[in-house]
Amino acid sequence: MTRLSSAFSRGPSLVCFITAGDGDTAANLGALVEGGADVIELGMPFTDPMADGPAIQKANLRSLGAGTTTADIFSMAAAFRARHPQVPLVLMGYANPMTIRGADWFAAQCVKAGVDGVICVDIPPEEDPELGPALRGAGVALIRLATPTTDAARLPAVLDGSSGFLYYVSVAGITGMQQAAIGTIDANVSRIKQSTDLPIAVGFGVRTPEQAAEIAKLADGVVVGSALVELVGEHGKAAPGPLRDLTKALADAVHGAR
Amino acid sequence: MNDIPNTFRNQPDERGHFGQFGGRYVAETLMPLVLELEKEYRRAKADPAFQAEFDDLLEHYVGRPSPLYFAPRLTAEFGGAQVWFKRDELNHTGAHKINNCIGQILLAIRMGKTRIIAETGAGQHGVATATVCARFGLPCVIYMGATDVARQQPNVFRMKLLGAEVIPVTSGAKTLKDAMNEALRDWVANVHDTFYIIGTAAGPHPYPELVRDFQSVIGKEARAQMLERTGRLPDLLVAAIGGGSNAIGLFHPFLDDPDVRMLGVEAAGHGLDKQHAASLAGGRPGILHGNKTYLLQDEDGQIAEAHSISAGLDYPGIGPEHSWLKEIGRVEYTSVTDDEALSAFQLLCRTEGIIPALEPSHAIAAVAKVAPTMPKDSIICANLCGRGDKDIFTVAEHLGVAI
Numbered sequence: 001m002t003r004l005s006s007a008f009s010r011g012p013s014l015v016c017f018i019t020a021g022d023g024d025t026a027a028n029l030g031a032l033v034e035g036g037a038d039v040i041e042l043g044m045p046f047t048d049p050m051a052d053g054p055a056i057q058k059a060n061l062r063s064l065g066a067g068t069t070t071a072d073i074f075s076m077a078a079a080f081r082a083r084h085p086q087v088p089l090v091l092m093g094y095a096n097p098m099t100i101r102g103a104d105w106f107a108a109q110c111v112k113a114g115v116d117g118v119i120c121v122d123i124p125p126e127e128d129p130e131l132g133p134a135l136r137g138a139g140v141a142l143i144r145l146a147t148p149t150t151d152a153a154r155l156p157a158v159l160d161g162s163s164g165f166l167y168y169v170s171v172a173g174i175t176g177m178q179q180a181a182i183g184t185i186d187a188n189v190s191r192i193k194q195s196t197d198l199p200i201a202v203g204f205g206v207r208t209p210e211q212a213a214e215i216a217k218l219a220d221g222v223v224v225g226s227a228l229v230e231l232v233g234e235h236g237k238a239a240p241g242p243l244r245d246l247t248k249a250l251a252d253a254v255h256g257a258r
Numbered sequence: 259m260n261d262i263p264n265t266f267r268n269q270p271d272e273r274g275h276f277g278q279f280g281g282r283y284v285a286e287t288l289m290p291l292v293l294e295l296e297k298e299y300r301r302a303k304a305d306p307a308f309q310a311e312f313d314d315l316l317e318h319y320v321g322r323p324s325p326l327y328f329a330p331r332l333t334a335e336f337g338g339a340q341v342w343f344k345r346d347e348l349n350h351t352g353a354h355k356i357n358n359c360i361g362q363i364l365l366a367i368r369m370g371k372t373r374i375i376a377e378t379g380a381g382q383h384g385v386a387t388a389t390v391c392a393r394f395g396l397p398c399v400i401y402m403g404a405t406d407v408a409r410q411q412p413n414v415f416r417m418k419l420l421g422a423e424v425i426p427v428t429s430g431a432k433t434l435k436d437a438m439n440e441a442l443r444d445w446v447a448n449v450h451d452t453f454y455i456i457g458t459a460a461g462p463h464p465y466p467e468l469v470r471d472f473q474s475v476i477g478k479e480a481r482a483q484m485l486e487r488t489g490r491l492p493d494l495l496v497a498a499i500g501g502g503s504n505a506i507g508l509f510h511p512f513l514d515d516p517d518v519r520m521l522g523v524e525a526a527g528h529g530l531d532k533q534h535a536a537s538l539a540g541g542r543p544g545i546l547h548g549n550k551t552y553l554l555q556d557e558d559g560q561i562a563e564a565h566s567i568s569a570g571l572d573y574p575g576i577g578p579e580h581s582w583l584k585e586i587g588r589v590e591y592t593s594v595t596d597d598e599a600l601s602a603f604q605l606l607c608r609t610e611g612i613i614p615a616l617e618p619s620h621a622i623a624a625v626a627k628v629a630p631t632m633p634k635d636s637i638i639c640a641n642l643c644g645r646g647d648k649d650i651f652t653v654a655e656h657l658g659v660a661i
Contacts, residue, residue, distance in 0.1 A: 048430070048546060051442075051443070096559040099544075100555070122283045124285075126281075147287040149288075169286070171447075174447060
């Protein structure tokens with residue numbers, strides 16, 4: 001069992017996203033774990049985060065403005081792995097920072113830092129050779145996104161080569177905006193479940209414990225990002241307390257569905 | 259089968275790649291739409307009615323063919339090769355951008371899309387997009403960096419007169435790159451009814467191919483006109499490059515003419531050792547805005563801010579076909595600074611009575627360097643891709659003149 005499959009085997013899981021290098025990342029990650037996050041997504045900042053809404057855009061700018069480098073991000077990941085040997089850690093970001101030194105370099109760094117999986121927003125299955133083979137070869141999960149526009153004809157291509165879990169984007173849009181109607185999410189998740197045994201985590205627009213509880217009834221995981229990132233933006237170095245509190249409320253809601 | 263001639267005109271491949279460049283690096287939400295656009299473009303290309311409507315609009319609405327003009331006083335000034343201009347600045351809306359917008363809005367209508375979005379830097383593509391939207395009665399939203407909105411007020415007003423909504427983008431450096439990010443964010447949230455008219459031969463496949471095809475009217479006309487007027491092909495083609503749509507439009511129909519050399523001119527801004535917008539000269543391959551191409555970036559792959567006096571060239575990337583043409587060596591690329599472009603701008607005004615845009619002023623500056631080294635019976639054809647009315651305020655400011 002991998003760290004990821006082990007986490008999802010315990011029942012509906014809470015997946016928490018924050019941006020690396022935004023505030024005190026080590027303390028923020030610690031707060032997420034203390035609050036009960038089952039899986040951590042660590043965002044790699046990028047100058048041009050075109051799939052992200054205002055909250056995560058600003059977090060990217062804060063992080064890059066503070067001088068965060070790719071080497072720093074892998075140091076943060078490695079330090080997290082040393083402190084939390086069991087909690088799965090996934091890097092999420094954009095193609096250019098992941099591939100600029102070559103996919104093999106990136107995959108090797110992931111292995112070295114104890115990163116369990118990678119979500120790349122702008123490498124669809126059609127461009128899989130850019131990153132997929134290197135990650136699979138290194139035993140790092142390639143977590144793909146499926147969306148409301150991923151129809152039945154296309155779904156097999158998305159699932160082919162996916163591992164870890166499948167990230168279902170609940171709305172056609174950017175991060176941190178409106179959530180889709182629960183009925184629509186239910187229908188899409190049920191449809192996808194017929195085609196894969198991978199755990200399915202639902203994200204984009206999930207902000208409150210109430211929303212998280214509803215989604216946890218029909219999916220294997222609930223992803224919360226912008227709401228946490230906003231706390232880092234608001235509280236800066238003092239973010240760990242509020243982060244832990246929100247994470248705990250979300251985790252209680254998600255785990256309540258177990 | 260071995261007798262099929264080698265060609266430079268069979269790119270991209272079926273996956274949208276020009277060699278290692280191009281591709282479809284977009285979010286999953288957009289991918290089905292990008293595939294559908296490709297299918298619809300194939301159907302349109304094979305449909306004589308589509309081509310006929312495109313040709314008709316270019317002739318009667320845009321004013322094509324644009325003239326091919328021999329510039330006698332500029333030629334005398336340089337004292338070398340004959341200098342000819344393809345006069346795309348005489349098009350309706352004052353630049354080559356309209357060629358592409360006509361093609362894309364016809365595609366949008368074929369696909370049943372009811373809302374148009376676009377990004378713009380200087381506002382030329384925004385104006386051209388707003389123009390075709392007015393012509394076809396479709397609502398139009400233009401994303402423009404807040405910095406560019408402030409420095410290009412006349413074009414902002416033009417777009418509004420044409421009925422477009424102009425949304426100032428306040429993220430990042432508030433220029434073209436950020437406007438493109440914001441347009442992509444709009445598109446991903448409105449995929450079902452919205453068509454994104456990309457302004458240059460870049461972005462996810464099939465955009466680089468279809469923009470090139472629509473802009474190739476420039477090179478097809480120039481080739482036929484040059485043959486008719488001089489009985490031969492030019493020795494050298496010259497065009498300015500931001501994203502590279504006017505250059506690829508001029509170059510592409512000549513790519514398989516081995517005796518025709520081509521020179522693409524990037525913006526060297528304050529100088530290649532300072533802030534500039536020359537992605538080929540100062541960048542390296544990376545992935546941004548849906549394609550792999552040369553980008554200005556740091557060692558971590560973070561995208562750098564470009565600079566050029568010409569807002570139309572002020573972008574840290576370049577169309578993927580140019581990256582490929584550079585790597586295989588079919589086209590040469592050079593760069594020209596802000597100051598050199600300003601001098602060329604004034605030179606053309608005085609010698610030929612033509613006020614060029616700052617974008618083709620870069621091409622003219624490159625011609626000024628190369629023409630004197632070429633024999634007098636050789637021919638240079640440069641693309642005059644836009645007129646300079648929009649730039650007189652910028653130029654006045656740089657010359658220290660208050661208007």
